[in-house]
Amino acid sequence: KNEVEQSPQNLTAQEGEFITINCSYSVGISALHWLQQHPGGGIVSLFMLSSGKKKHGRLIATINIQEKHSSLHITASHPRDSAVYICAVNSGGSNYKLTFGKGTLLTVNP
């Protein structure tokens, strides 16, 4: 079993829909990261959080440490949001090593 599990693996939405991507982890962590990988391969860090909630534009990330669960929400989704969204955690006492989920492929249709 992977230490970081994401769901769903694939998600197709219509423009304007509210999107939720989930991430569950099985180890103690010091931080959780949400990353976005564009079709060309480039990766952008969206959020790093260790508690509570963060918001940036139409993106919201939440984490529940007790339940070992995080969600990434996209409000008013747009075709340009189409990408792979990756959850990763700093675990095992390491401030350096990231353990990654396999990613969620989001496709937003116009």
Place this chain on the structure above:
Amino acid sequence: SQTIHQWPATLVQPVGSPLSLECTVEGTSNPNLYWYRQAAGRGLQLLFYSVGIGQISSEVPQNLSASRPQDRQFILSSKKLLLSDSGFYLCAWSTIGTAGRTQYFGPGTRLLVL
């Protein structure tokens, strides 16, 4: 502002040939540096990380090695490539610290070993 460069962007190499991928960071000092690989259909995997010049930690046994000859330069090498070395290689950097740090990724190198 900080910038991270990787080259080449794409590379096609025969099995058994050597490899050298270079990563450089601008606009920051003493960064942590990382090499990741993303194989087809699989998630990202940490290969090496470095907390300083000449300091390299390997995460998985493999056909690859890494070096950090200068503070902001990180090199991934192989003496003889295998077919299984094909993948998308990403370099990343972060600041040092006692808590998790945001990692900033380079544009990546697509390597195809034939």
